[in-house]
Amino acid sequence: MPTESATAAVGLLASGGEAVQEALPASQLGSVGFYLALFAGCAALAAVAGMLSSWIDRKVTALVQARVGPPLFQPLWDLRKLMTKETLIPEGANRLAFVLMPLAALAAVALAATILVGNILWQNGLFRASNGLCGFGMIGDLIVVLYLLAVPSLALVIGASSSNNPFASVGASREMKLMSYELPLLLAVAAALTLASVAERRYARELQVQVDAQVPARSALHSVSGTEGPVAASVPLRFDRLLLMRSSGPDPAEEALGKLGGARVVELAGRIAAELKAAADQCQQWGTKYPPRASEIRQASKAGLVLTKRQQDALERGLRDKLEGAAQDASDQARALQARARSALVDGGLGRLSSELDAVAGSFANLAQGLDAAAKGKPDAESAAKSLEDAARRGAGLAGHLRDMRDAVAGDGARFAAARVAGAPLARAVRWDMPGRLAELLALALCVIVAVMCAQAKLGLVPFDCAEAETEIAGGVLIEYGGPLLAAWKLTRQMLLFLLPVFIGVVFLGGFRFYVPEGSGGASAWQAVVSVIKYVAILVVFVLVRNTNPRVRIDQAMRFFLGPMSVLAVLALLIAVFAHFLLGRVV
Amino acid sequence: MSLATKAIKKSPWVYHVNVGACNNCDIEVLELLTPRFDVERLGVVLVGSPRHADALLVSGICTRQAAPRLQELYRSTPKPCVVFAMGACTITRGIFCGGYNAPRTVDEVIREVDPNAIIVYVPGCPPKPEAMILGVAKALAAL
Amino acid sequence: MAMSLSERIKEKLGAAALEIDQPLANRLYVYVPAEQIVAAVRGLYEGLGARFAILTGLESRSGIELLYHFCFDSEGMVVTLKTKVPTAFPEIDSIGPVLSGALWIEREVHDLLGVNFRGHPDMRRLLLSDDWPEGVYPLRRKYKL
Numbered sequence A: 001m002p003t004e005s006a007t008a009a010v011g012l013l014a015s016g017g018e019a020v021q022e023a024l025p026a027s028q029l030g031s032v033g034f035y036l037a038l039f040a041g042c043a044a045l046a047a048v049a050g051m052l053s054s055w056i057d058r059k060v061t062a063l064v065q066a067r068v069g070p071p072l073f074q075p076l077w078d079l080r081k082l083m084t085k086e087t088l089i090p091e092g093a094n095r096l097a098f099v100l101m102p103l104a105a106l107a108a109v110a111l112a113a114t115i116l117v118g119n120i121l122w123q124n125g126l127f128r129a130s131n132g133l134c135g136f137g138m139i140g141d142l143i144v145v146l147y148l149l150a151v152p153s154l155a156l157v158i159g160a161s162s163s164n165n166p167f168a169s170v171g172a173s174r175e176m177k178l179m180s181y182e183l184p185l186l187l188a189v190a191a192a193l194t195l196a197s198v199a200e201r202r203y204a205r206e207l208q209v210q211v212d213a214q215v216p217a218r219s220a221l222h223s224v225s226g227t228e229g230p231v232a233a234s235v236p237l238r239f240d241r242l243l244l245m246r247s248s249g250p251d252p253a254e255e256a257l258g259k260l261g262g263a264r265v266v267e268l269a270g271r272i273a274a275e276l277k278a279a280a281d282q283c284q285q286w287g288t289k290y291p292p293r294a295s296e297i298r299q300a301s302k303a304g305l306v307l308t309k310r311q312q313d314a315l316e317r318g319l320r321d322k323l324e325g326a327a328q329d330a331s332d333q334a335r336a337l338q339a340r341a342r343s344a345l346v347d348g349g350l351g352r353l354s355s356e357l358d359a360v361a362g363s364f365a366n367l368a369q370g371l372d373a374a375a376k377g378k379p380d381a382e383s384a385a386k387s388l389e390d391a392a393r394r395g396a397g398l399a400g401h402l403r404d405m406r407d408a409v410a411g412d413g414a415r416f417a418a419a420r421v422a423g424a425p426l427a428r429a430v431r432w433d434m435p436g437r438l439a440e441l442l443a444l445a446l447c448v449i450v451a452v453m454c455a456q457a458k459l460g461l462v463p464f465d466c467a468e469a470e471t472e473i474a475g476g477v478l479i480e481y482g483g484p485l486l487a488a489w490k491l492t493r494q495m496l497l498f499l500l501p502v503f504i505g506v507v508f509l510g511g512f513r514f515y516v517p518e519g520s521g522g523a524s525a526w527q528a529v530v531s532v533i534k535y536v537a538i539l540v541v542f543v544l545v546r547n548t549n550p551r552v553r554i555d556q557a558m559r560f561f562l563g564p565m566s567v568l569a570v571l572a573l574l575i576a577v578f579a580h581f582l583l584g585r586v587v
Numbered sequence B: 001m002s003l004a005t006k007a008i009k010k011s012p013w014v015y016h017v018n019v020g021a022c023n024n025c026d027i028e029v030l031e032l033l034t035p036r037f038d039v040e041r042l043g044v045v046l047v048g049s050p051r052h053a054d055a056l057l058v059s060g061i062c063t064r065q066a067a068p069r070l071q072e073l074y075r076s077t078p079k080p081c082v083v084f085a086m087g088a089c090t091i092t093r094g095i096f097c098g099g100y101n102a103p104r105t106v107d108e109v110i111r112e113v114d115p116n117a118i119i120v121y122v123p124g125c126p127p128k129p130e131a132m133i134l135g136v137a138k139a140l141a142a143l
Numbered sequence C: 001m002a003m004s005l006s007e008r009i010k011e012k013l014g015a016a017a018l019e020i021d022q023p024l025a026n027r028l029y030v031y032v033p034a035e036q037i038v039a040a041v042r043g044l045y046e047g048l049g050a051r052f053a054i055l056t057g058l059e060s061r062s063g064i065e066l067l068y069h070f071c072f073d074s075e076g077m078v079v080t081l082k083t084k085v086p087t088a089f090p091e092i093d094s095i096g097p098v099l100s101g102a103l104w105i106e107r108e109v110h111d112l113l114g115v116n117f118r119g120h121p122d123m124r125r126l127l128l129s130d131d132w133p134e135g136v137y138p139l140r141r142k143y144k145l
Helices: A009-015 A018-023 A032-064 A074-083 A095-123 A142-161 A166-205 A208-214 A239-244 A252-260 A262-289 A294-302 A309-376 A382-421 A427-431 A433-458 A484-508 A524-548 A554-583 B002-010 B024-031 B066-076 B088-092 B106-113 B129-142 C005-016 C034-047 C100-113
Strands: B013-018 B055-059 B082-086 B118-122 C019-024 C027-031 C051-060 C063-072 C077-085 C091-093 C116-118
Touching (some): A032 A484, A032 A524, A433 A484, B024 B082, B024 B129, B082 B088, C005 C019, C005 C027, C005 C077, C034 C091
Parallel strands (some): B013 B055
Antiparallel strands (some): C019 C027
16 A cells, blocks of 8 residues: 555654664764755755746736736746846845845745655655655654644744834734744644554554555555545544654564564564575585595496586585585575565554565575576586475475465454454454545545645735735835845745645655555556646645635734634543544454 | 947847836827737836836836926836837927926936936837837837 | 795895895895895805805905805705905905805815904915915915916
């Protein structure tokens, strides 16, 4: 299931990278240069995407007004023109604050961009560590992202207050009051986190997940990133950690493994590896202890194989090498088996795990055959051949053993599911599944509505643009800014216009999936299209709301956010907790 | 300077100033933003503050009271900037030439502050929107 | 029997109306001495219910003429009260007490023609710019542009 690979965007965000530190050796974290390059790259990407989004905004506005609208590169020309103008600082203004604020806002948004874009990259498979979490330290906390996204508004207030202009002061006071949209936004995010922890527990404990994984495209709804999104806030989410401020928690992979008896799998894999290695070592020993006898050499030469001393040595060495190679192979495979078992479990559930084990069993069988052939190809060194046969048999036996193990796990799952259906205490979870999912979807729909309205205010778009009311207070907060500083403000706004739909998509709609590793179900191209549609849809909603509403007064805006929007957000939170109880009732 | 003026060509942001007009020119300027003429496709945006502007669209005869204000606005606009004198009133004071309340024309007032100001004259009473767009286009091309 | 407007005005204004002239069917000019302007205005406004339209003025050879225009909308007639004040001492009573809507136009006439309206509560500059010199009246004949 694609989205369980935990778009953990939220999960990762909320877990704040602590699990990262626990799980990784320092060498994997990357160098300073890498981080700087990543920051610059993500900031540049956000800037370009922001300019594109700004163009989409102006173009859709123009089309709504039956106009043609600006050309594609207009935002770029605007910024370029602003950079070439002179910088005027008003007399009596606080120079430091005036100049610093746009740059501070830009820096905060660039950092938020890095975190969010890094998250999307992680969701699509980059930067993974062996335990499935993030393999590099640039993933930030959800709280950090919320804070960074609020910095531009604060910088606007301070910059406007330092402008020494009465219009700017009016705009600043309005912007301060407008920041009451943070309340419903935080409540909505809290609701999403609640749902995430629900989904996590369900995912970890409900073995029905295994059935789901077997049927990847059960319904268009479920295999496409996004509508399964709600479930995917299946972030190995540390919501409880967030609430209780626990500094460390169990590794989700271990938890999952423990609950599923997968510890057995890993342990067994380890034992297999050890046994294989022992067998290979023994073969090697025999190879060195028993060089080919003279009679055998004569037999071989009679059979047409003339072996010089050199050739004999070579054969001996070849046998030894082959055995060594086989031993190395075996231990490598065993280690790989362990790692893949863990990641398969975290990534794709039991179904994926069993298919992985199948593959491994197959390769063990091949190994066994290979050893067999090696043994047959060496007419001398009979005991070596015998030991190789032994190893081959053991390999075949192991393959069978692995298959048994996979069946046992599958059987376990089936039994578990059967027990649930048969009315064990868990049966209620099964019966309440559908209403639980509906409650989940309802809560998320409310959250999205609240988040879109709050984002509209954060971006300073009509109907909430009273802080920068052009015709009312002559430009409001930005009245004294011109030239490169104004370019910084415009770029900040444009990057926010890119980041806020991304934020909403990541937290509430399951993130943006462009690449799906094989075996998880769902076509890669379709996922990519849906992700793009998600982003553009939220952006277009912003633009349409902007074009169909008049500007509201600041007291009306405050009443709107602290009234209906907060009520909706609290309702979403309550429904999320309710869904938690409906869906979370598992063992 | 040439790089800057080149940059203005693609994205001229205008700030409208009325220094004593009868509002006819103002209405025509507003019409430029409507779907029929749509100057936004040329990159023109009507801004709310002179500090954001590249071009001042001046209309009116520039009365004695308004003259120092116009000079202050011109000084507030970050250079490089262009002044568009819209309408007969701004060029020669039109039918109010010789009146007691407009001793100087707009370009005299602005050249007091900046002798090298770039001033573009768009005649008409009021100039048609097509004439205004032509004026803007010619000015930007000549920059 | 309905009286014609000029007869009604003559009746209402009495001594204040020196002469009534009707050059056109819908225009009446009533010549009023300067001292009795308030009484005349009161007669037209309160007595006959006219609507005060505007006050205009000009400087002629014999003095500054002030014209108070009243409209009788129901009858489609415009009645003008003409007074004259000497150019050397241009003073006249303000009709502000009767018509508060006339206060601003009296300020304008004061600015441009220099007529002093006695009893005006708020004689500030209305039209001319802040740096216009005192005592210079642009609509006077001797003002050169």
